[in-house]
Every structure is written in structure tokens, then in C-alpha cells.
Amino acid sequence: xxxxxxxxxxxxxxxxxxxxxxxxxxxxxxxxxxxxxxxxxxxxxxxxxxxxxxxxxxxxxxxxxxxxxxxxxxxxxxxxxxxxxxxxxxxxxxxxxxxxxxxxxxxxxxxxxxxxxxxxxxxxxxxxxxxxxxxxxxxxxxxxxxxxxxxxxxxxxxxxxxxxxxxxxxxxxxxxxxxxxxxxxxxxxxxxxxxxxxxxxxxxxxxxxxxxxxxxxxxxxxxxxxxxxxxxxxxxxxxxxxxxxxxxxxxxxxxxxxxxxxxxxxxxxxxxxxxxxxxxxx
Ligand SMILES: NC(=O)c1ccc[n+]([C@@H]2O[C@H](COP(=O)([O-])OP(=O)(O)OC[C@H]3O[C@@H](n4cnc5c(N)ncnc54)[C@H](OP(=O)(O)O)[C@@H]3O)[C@@H](O)[C@H]2O)c1
Numbered sequence: 001x002x003x004x005x006x007x008x009x010x011x012x013x014x015x016x017x018x019x020x021x022x023x024x025x026x027x028x029x030x031x032x033x034x035x036x037x038x039x040x041x042x043x044x045x046x047x048x049x050x051x052x053x054x055x056x057x058x059x060x061x062x063x064x065x066x067x068x069x070x071x072x073x074x075x076x077x078x079x080x081x082x083x084x085x086x087x088x089x090x091x092x093x094x095x096x097x098x099x100x101x102x103x104x105x106x107x108x109x110x111x112x113x114x115x116x117x118x119x120x121x122x123x124x125x126x127x128x129x130x131x132x133x134x135x136x137x138x139x140x141x142x143x144x145x146x147x148x149x150x151x152x153x154x155x156x157x158x159x160x161x162x163x164x165x166x167x168x169x170x171x172x173x174x175x176x177x178x179x180x181x182x183x184x185x186x187x188x189x190x191x192x193x194x195x196x197x198x199x200x201x202x203x204x205x206x207x208x209x210x211x212x213x214x215x216x217x218x219x220x221x222x223x224x225x226x227x228x229x230x231x232x233x234x235x236x237x238x239x240x241x242x243x244x245x246x247x248x249x250x251x252x253x254x255x256x257x258x259x260x261x262x263x264x265x266x267x268x269x270x271x272x273x274x275x276x277x278x279x280x281x282x
Contacts, residue, residue, distance in 0.1 A: 005247055006045070009229060011161040012184040013131075015138045017105065018072055019224060020246060021046030021231035023190070029055045035235050036062035040071075042244050048164075048188075048231040050076035050109055051094055052281060060098035068100060076109035076142060076164075077123070079280045082116045087126040095135060106136035107164060111148045114278050120148065121155050128158045140164065142190075143274040146179045153183065164188035167228060169198045169219060169259050170268030177228070188229040193219050194270055203262060207255045214242055221246050222259045 008016035022039040024032060024047065032055040036047060040062065049059045056075060063071050075098065081090035095101065106127060111120045130136035140162035141148070152160065163180050167173045167189035177187045198204060199215040208215045216232070216239070223230045224246055232243040251259075272279070 006043070007224075007247070009186055009227075011138050011186060012159055013138055013161055015104070015161070017138075017162075017186070017229060018046040019229050020044070020220075020244065021048050021072065021074075021229070022240070023048045023231035023233035024055055024059060025050070025053050025233055027053070027055060027233065027235055029058050031235055032058035033062045035240075037065075038237050039240050040066065042237075042241050044240070044244065045070060046072040046074075046231065048074045050107075051078040051081075051090060052076070052109060056094055056097040057099075060100065064099060072104040073098065073100065074105040074107065075103050076107040077127075079110055079112060079115075082108075082112060082120065082123045084122055084126045087123055088129075091126075091130055091135070102135050102137060104136075105138045105140060105162065106130055107140045107142045107162070108144075110143045110277055111141070111145070111274055112278060112280075113148065113275060115280065121151060124152055124156055124158075124160075128156065131158065138162070140185075142188075143277070144176075145274050146176055148274075149176075149179055149183070149185065159183060160185050162186045162188050162229070164190055166190050166269060166271050167223070168192055168194040168268075168270075169201070169204065169222065169262040170194055170264050171270070172260060172263035172268075174263070177226075181227075186229060187227075188231070189223050190231075191270060192223050192230040192232055197270065198262070201262060203258050207251070207258065211249060211251070211255075213249060216243060217246060217249075218251065218255075219259070221249065221251055222256060225251055225256060
């Protein structure tokens with residue numbers, strides 16, 4: 001598998017994003033340079049970080065050896081900095097820490113509807129500024145529910161290019177995905193293997209045995225065939241390699257349906273509910 005064989009997805013602003021990337025949530029700063037360099041060596045060219053992950057500087061150091069145009073970098077606004085002036089300063093700091101003039105994609109990390117008077121709309125308008133001045137090639141949101149997306153549609157000019165939300169076989173999140181599909185917003189599936197929590201499921205291991213792939217490859221392939229973007233995280237080189245090998249096989253529709261049927265609705269959610277999540281780093 002070469003880099004050019006990773007499919008690209010065209011966003012609503014005409015930019016292209018690699019469908020497979022590498023996530024760096026919960027990678028300690030001291031491990032990040034090595035992990036990202038290893039991912040790049042394997043062929044990943046899309047890195048998903050965030051100010052709240054505390055490793056933007058190290059991501060920046062690891063990507064410095066490549067031509068900037070050969071890599072797709074996403075970062076996200078810290079929950080602390082939703083006020084417009086704070087968001088502008090935070091974005092300057094993100095670019096400075098990454099050591100780059102632009103990010104390919106910048107997201108509001110959480111909507112925080114119970115904080116800041118529920119005013120994620122003003123925050124979104126600041127991201128529109130970053131898009132128009134070219135320092136964010138694309139802008140999007142994360143953890144937005146349908147009503148949050150509807151509000152942006154009613155009150156602002158720019159449709160987010162992506163919505164990065166929790167999605168995996170136990171939490172298919174299909175209503176929010178469907179809103180995105182109908183409105184040109186691509187879904188990015190975070191925790192795509194539920195941090196390992198779906199890999200021993202008997203349906204998944206049965207399909208993995210049948211197709212001669214690992215459970216992680218089967219689950220990641222299920223996401224890919226649903227059209228979502230994925231960026232599994234691993235600090236283990238053999239797993240990084242395994243997670244990269246998704247484009248030389250296909251799941252038949254009965255297997256896709258069996259995996260989708262594992263959905264447990266809200267009971268399957270592993271992370272916070274965006275309607276009530278209000279954590280702001282100190
Ligand atoms: N926007 C948001 O609010 C949000 C929230 C969560 C995550 N994310 C993004 O989504 C990315 C991925 O989500 P995630 O990190 O929560 O979870 P994940 O990718 O679903 O799972 C990562 C965990 O699975 C293990 N793993 C990875 N590949 C494996 C394999 N092939 N076989 C067995 N175990 C494997 C990793 O272990 P080792 O590392 O020890 O190998 C790690 O413990 C994040 O890094 C981040 O970029 C975004």
C-alpha cells in the first residue's frame with residue numbers, strides 16, 4: 001500500500017482529505033514524535049491532533065521532515081477558548097506550536113451548549129475568519145448534535161466540512177451521520193474501534209476469521225465502506241501497520257449489516273454526551 005492508494009474524500013469546499021489518518025489522543029508528548037514518525041514511515045499522511053491533547057508541538061516536530069503540502073493536519077479548539085478573542089489567540093498558538101502557516105482542517109472540539117451562554121455560533125464565526133484568511137484550509141466541528149448543526153445552518157454562512165463524532169459498531173450514531181450526509185458534512189468517526197472495546201465481539205471475530213483479516217481491520221473497513229473518515233490511534237508499530245491495511249479487501253453487504261446491527265444506541269456511547277458535556281481544562 002502506497003500513500004497514493006489511500007482514497008481521498010472531497011469536502012464541501014473542494015478540498016480533499018485522506019479517508020484514513022492517524023489519531024494522537026492520549027499519546028504522551030514524550031512519545032508523540034516517535035509515534036508520528038513511525039506512522040509517516042508506514043505511509044499515513046493525515047494526522048488528527050487537538051490543542052487539548054497537549055502534543056501539537058511534537059506533531060509539528062514529527063511532520064517537519066515532509067513537504068507541508070504532502071501532509072493533512074487537523075487540530076481543534078480548546079474548550080477553554082470559545083470566546084472569540086480567546087479563539088483567535090488559541091488558533092495563533094496552534095499554528096505556532098505546529099510550526100506551520102496553516103492547518104488543513106480546524107474544528108470546534110465540543111459544542112458546550114451549557115457554557116458560554118450556549119453561544120457556539122460566535123465561535124463558529126471566528127473559524128469562518130480562519131477559513132477566509134487561508135490559515136485553515138477547511139473548517140468543521142466535532143461532537144455536534146443535529147440541533148447544533150441546524151443552528152449553524154440557520155445563523156451562519158458556512159456549512160462545516162466535517163463533523164467529528166463518536167462512531168463504532170456499538171454506537172453507530174446514524175441520525176447525526178444522516179444529517180451530515182444530507183447537508184454535505186462528512187462524518188469523521190472518533191474512537192473507531194471503541195478503544196479496543198469492540199474487538200472481541202463474536203460477530204466481528206467471526207467475520208474477521210471468514211475474510212482472513214484482524215478484528216480491527218474489519219471494524220475499520222466497516223467505517224470506510226460507510227463513507228466515514230477514520231484515524232485509529234496506536235503507539236504500537238505493528239498495530240499502526242495493521243490499521244493501515246484496509247484497502248485490499250471488501251466486506252460483503254451481509255457482513256456490513258451484521259456489524260451495523262451491533263448498534264446499542266445511547267447505551268453504546270463510551271464518551272461524554274455532547275448535550276451535557278461541559279469539561280473545560282483548568
Ligand atoms: N473529537 C473528539 O472529541 C475525539 C474523542 C476521542 C478521540 N478522537 C480522535 O479519534 C482518534 C482515535 O480514537 P481513540 O484514540 O479514542 O481510540 P481508538 O482509535 O478507537 O482506539 C485506540 C486504542 O486501541 C488500541 N489499538 C489500536 N489499534 C489496535 C489494533 N489493531 N488491535 C488492537 N488494539 C488496537 C490502542 O492501543 P495502543 O496504542 O496501546 O496500541 C489504543 O488503546 C483519537 O486519537 C483522536 O484523534 C477525537
